[in-house]
Structure formats: C-alpha cells, structure tokens
Amino acid sequence: MEKFTITQKERIGELNGTTEMMEMEFETIENRDSSFREMEKSMVKESRTKIKELLHEKYMTKTVEVGRNLEQWLMGEGFTKVVTPTIITKQMLAQMTIDEYHKLSEQVFWLDNKKCLRPMLAPNLYVVMRELKRITNEPVKIFELGSCFRKESQGAQHMNEFTMLNCVELAYVKDGQQLDELKRLAHAAMKRLGVPEEEYELVVEESTVYGSTVDIEINGMEVASGSYGPIFLIVSGECLIPG
Amino acid sequence: MEKFTITQKERIGELNGTTEMMEMEFETIENRDSSFREMEKSMVKESRTKIKELLHEKYMTKTVEVGRNLEQWLMGEGFTKVVTPTIITKQMLAQMTIDEYHKLSEQVFWLDNKKCLRPMLAPNLYVVMRELKRITNEPVKIFELGSCFRKESQGAQHMNEFTMLNCVELAYVKDGQQLDELKRLAHAAMKRLGVPEEEYELVVEESTVYGSTVDIEINGMEVASGSYGPIFLIVSGECLIPG
The missing domain is CATH 1.10.287 (Helix Hairpins)
Structure with a gap:
C-alpha cells in the first residue's frame, strides 16, 4: 500500500x-x-x-468570534475586562514560583536580564487584583484575553504565540462551595460556545491543602483549567482559544 | 509664588x-x-x-470601549478584522525600509539576531494583503487592532507598549478620488468616536510621486495618519487608541 x-x-x-x-x-x-x-x-x-x-x-475569523463570545459571557457574569502589559519582569514570574529551576522557564522569551514576554496572564492579573482589593471592599472579578508567548519544541503544531483567556474572582462563595462554582463556570463557558455536554469531560482533582482543580477535557486533551485556593478564596480559570 | x-x-x-x-x-x-x-x-x-x-x-475600560467602537465601525465599512503575530522578522522590517540605518530601528525590541517585537502593524498587514490578493480578485479590506512595541526615551509619558489600529484597503476608487476617500474615512472615524469637527484638523500633504498623506491632529498632536500610494492603490490609515 x-x-x-x-x-x-x-x-x-x-x-x-x-x-x-x-x-x-x-x-x-x-x-x-x-x-x-x-x-x-x-x-x-x-x-x-x-x-x-x-x-x-x-468580517471576523472564528478565533475572533470565539473570543468575543466568551468576553460577552464573562461581562454578563460580572467580570471586568482588563488589558495588561505583554512585557513582564523576572520578579513577577518568580512570585508565581516560576524561577530558573521551573520547567516553564526554558520556554520563556527574554528581552534582557530582567524582562520577558509573558508566558501566561496570571502574574499580571494577580497584580491588578491586589491593587483593586486595596481600594475597594466589594467583590472583584476580572478577566483578560490576550497573547502569551512560549518557546515550543513540539514542532509545527505548536505556535510560539497563543491567545489565552484567564478570569480571576475573589469569590464570595461559602467555603465548600468553591468547587461547585468552578464547575458551574466551566459548564456555562462550554454551553456558551455551543459544545454539548457529551463532547467534553470535567476532570476534578481535589486536595485539602492546595485547593482543587477542575480541568475541561475534550478527547483527553485539556482545553481549560480552573482552580481555587482556600487561603485567598480565589477562583481562577484559564483556557486556550481554539485557533 | x-x-x-x-x-x-x-x-x-x-x-x-x-x-x-x-x-x-x-x-x-x-x-x-x-x-x-x-x-x-x-x-x-x-x-x-x-x-x-x-x-x-x-465591565470595560475606556480604551477597550474605544477599540470595540472602532472595530464595529470598520466591520460596518466592510473591513475584516485580522490577528497577526507579535513577533516578526528583521527581513519583514527591512521590506518596510526599516533597516539598521532607519531612525525607528533604535527603538525596536530584539529577541535575537533575526526576530523582534513588531514596532507597527504594517509589515504583517502587507503580507496578509498579498496572500489574500493571490487567491481572490474581489476587493480586499482588512484591519488589525493590536499591541506594538517601541523603546521610548521620552520619559514616563511614553509607554513601551501601545495599541495601534491599522486598516488597509486595496481601494476600488478612481484615480484622483483616493484623497477624498481618505478624508471621508478620517471624518467617519472621528464622528464614530464622538469628536466634533471643531476639535480636530485634517492636515493634508499632497505629493504627485509618492501619494498623499492625511493626518488627524488635535491641538497640534497627530492622533492618526492615512496615506495612499498611486502604484498599489492602497489606502491605509493607522491611529493610536487613547489610553
């Protein structure tokens, strides 16, 4: 043959x-x-x-349409869209436990000794979150949809630049209900995108110390991940926008 | 005092x-x-x-609102929104006449010998335009709204990362009418943003060889610039989104 x-x-x-x-x-x-x-x-x-x-x-590609759709949904859920810098500092990465010994650090694009292109949105969102909590006692829910950069070695299927969506919430849900809130958000996002429940799976890993994670998997591939911490009461989810 | x-x-x-x-x-x-x-x-x-x-x-900042407003307007004008890579090559810059002797080259952020962060959207848009014209004979109108990067030395008022809007059209307007089309687009953009005519000025510089430029100025500051070339019949405009 x-x-x-x-x-x-x-x-x-x-x-x-x-x-x-x-x-x-x-x-x-x-x-x-x-x-x-x-x-x-x-x-x-x-x-x-x-x-x-x-x-x-x-007049817009599927990727743009999916992004706008999720943005509209999140604003309807009370999340505010923020836009943060693409260039971040080494120190901000280190605060996310990504130091030179971390696996991800090899994939970071450095501009000089101290500055790099963000490999994820979380470092900036934590800064914004902290600033906002300093000036308001009310609930804070923010999200960003933007480019992140990682040196990928897995060939032509992986791009150095990709669009990530990350939402963070200082959740006003009672202890013990965070997992339900994460699941609700995951199902709502998939529904908004028109993905039927039989086509994806929520994979939950519970941990009493570090909070739990909820991954959305399609055919065994993780397309989104959510987690919450019991200390900061932060519910956070991030997902890749299909290209 | x-x-x-x-x-x-x-x-x-x-x-x-x-x-x-x-x-x-x-x-x-x-x-x-x-x-x-x-x-x-x-x-x-x-x-x-x-x-x-x-x-x-x-749920969105003024910058995001202005960007969305202009996007909606451009799609209504028949422009398609494109999203192109942040990282571009030295060669692509050189094709836009930005070589190592060009004033702008000192402001470029380099990742290595060959790759840099885009200081403007035009290099990518010309590539997309060329590809699209190869496969369709119909009118092509595209735009991008995205981050560009320049090392700025003018102090705290200037940021290294800024949002640029660039639209490019292979205009099907008759020779001699390109300037009117550029002026129409400039006025329409300002109207859409709610800026009254008495608050801005269109500054036209005509040239028989290289085409003309139309700048939009507010209190003497250039906030947007448009130009057309007589050879490629391209009408192009770019503007900074106020932060």
Whole structure:
C-alpha cells in the first residue's frame, strides 16, 4: 500500500486537512497521486470560498468570534475586562514560583536580564487584583484575553504565540462551595460556545491543602483549567482559544 | 509664588490630574501643601468611584470601549478584522525600509539576531494583503487592532507598549478620488468616536510621486495618519487608541 509523501502531507495540513486524510492508503503510486490532485483541488476551492465568506460576510475569523463570545459571557457574569502589559519582569514570574529551576522557564522569551514576554496572564492579573482589593471592599472579578508567548519544541503544531483567556474572582462563595462554582463556570463557558455536554469531560482533582482543580477535557486533551485556593478564596480559570 | 514639588506633581499625574493642576501657583508653602492635600483627597475619592463604576457597571475600560467602537465601525465599512503575530522578522522590517540605518530601528525590541517585537502593524498587514490578493480578485479590506512595541526615551509619558489600529484597503476608487476617500474615512472615524469637527484638523500633504498623506491632529498632536500610494492603490490609515 502507498501512503502520501511528506510534501503531500504538509500540503494537506496547510489546507486544513484532517489526520485521517493524511494517513490514507492507496494501491498504486498513480492512484495516490491522482487522488492527491483531486483532494488538493477541492480543498483549495473550499478554502477560497471560506476566504470570500470571511472578507465579504463575516468580517471576523472564528478565533475572533470565539473570543468575543466568551468576553460577552464573562461581562454578563460580572467580570471586568482588563488589558495588561505583554512585557513582564523576572520578579513577577518568580512570585508565581516560576524561577530558573521551573520547567516553564526554558520556554520563556527574554528581552534582557530582567524582562520577558509573558508566558501566561496570571502574574499580571494577580497584580491588578491586589491593587483593586486595596481600594475597594466589594467583590472583584476580572478577566483578560490576550497573547502569551512560549518557546515550543513540539514542532509545527505548536505556535510560539497563543491567545489565552484567564478570569480571576475573589469569590464570595461559602467555603465548600468553591468547587461547585468552578464547575458551574466551566459548564456555562462550554454551553456558551455551543459544545454539548457529551463532547467534553470535567476532570476534578481535589486536595485539602492546595485547593482543587477542575480541568475541561475534550478527547483527553485539556482545553481549560480552573482552580481555587482556600487561603485567598480565589477562583481562577484559564483556557486556550481554539485557533 | 510656590509651585508643587516634584513628588506632589507625580502624585497628581498618577491620579490623572491635568497639566494645569500640576502648574498651579500658591502664595505660601502652607497654602500649597494644604491645597495639595485637598486635591489629593478629592481625586482619590473620584478614582475610587470610577473603579467601582468600572467593576460593577461598565465591565470595560475606556480604551477597550474605544477599540470595540472602532472595530464595529470598520466591520460596518466592510473591513475584516485580522490577528497577526507579535513577533516578526528583521527581513519583514527591512521590506518596510526599516533597516539598521532607519531612525525607528533604535527603538525596536530584539529577541535575537533575526526576530523582534513588531514596532507597527504594517509589515504583517502587507503580507496578509498579498496572500489574500493571490487567491481572490474581489476587493480586499482588512484591519488589525493590536499591541506594538517601541523603546521610548521620552520619559514616563511614553509607554513601551501601545495599541495601534491599522486598516488597509486595496481601494476600488478612481484615480484622483483616493484623497477624498481618505478624508471621508478620517471624518467617519472621528464622528464614530464622538469628536466634533471643531476639535480636530485634517492636515493634508499632497505629493504627485509618492501619494498623499492625511493626518488627524488635535491641538497640534497627530492622533492618526492615512496615506495612499498611486502604484498599489492602497489606502491605509493607522491611529493610536487613547489610553
């Protein structure tokens, strides 16, 4: 049986083909190559149609649409959208326990000895949260949707820049109810995105000391993660926006 | 006459006080200091009220609101929102004539020999534009709203990271009408933002060889700039989002 060449597979990938398409098998090389030409032609056509739809009907990509949708939902939940700096300090990372011995530190883009591109939104959100709590005694709920940067070594499937959504809440829920609140938020986010309950799974890991985490998994892949701490009563969730 | 101390001025700045407030004069140091305490108290109070309004009524800062407003307007004008990488190559900058001898090059944040943080959106937009024109013969109008990075040496008033809006159009307007189209877009943007015509000025510089530029100025400060080229028929505008 003949499989696609590396070049053919790459082209199928470029045109948003699936893994199943890439792994197809053929009886002869001639069969394979003529099938490839047919597939390429129809995928190029489909891609042109989508581009036209984007430029003349939708005016925004799916990624932008998903981001806006989640933003609207969070504002409806009482979260305020904040925008924080892309460049953060070494000290801010260290406060999140990411020092030079931490696994993530190898993936950080450094601008100089002290400054780097944020690998996650949390360091800034904690600063904003602290400042806000200093000046108000009322509930504080904030979120950010923005680019984060990590040097990825896992090949072409991973990008150095990705969009992250992180929401943080100084939750006014009673002790023992934080987990329910996290689950409620997770289900509400998926519902808002139109993902039916049978297509994802909530994976809960409880810990009496460090609080619990709730991950949202689709086919075993973690697409979002939430956690709460019993000390700071912070409920926090972050998720990757599908590209 | 006594003026505010540097520390007092800085504090007034932090609390969003105006230049006029900072330059106030007093007969005695006692007068000055008691006025400062009064001003500080009332500004802190105002700031707390605004934060509460933000957290419990508006859910987005003025900057976010202005950005969304302009995005909505541009999509209504038929522009598609694109999102491009923050990290770009030296080569892409060079194609925009920004080589090591260009004034702007000193302000670029480099990650390594070849990669830097984008100092403007144009290099990416030209790549997207070229790709889109390769696959469609229909009009192409795109825009991006995103962070750009420049090392600024002009003190605390300038930030290293700022939000830029850039729209590019392969304009289907007749030769000789590009300037009118640019002016129309400039006026429409200001109207959308609620800035009355008497508060800004369009400054036009015409050139028969390189196309013309239209700047929007408020009190002599350029807040947006548009230009078109006679060869590529590109109408492009960029503006800073007020923070």
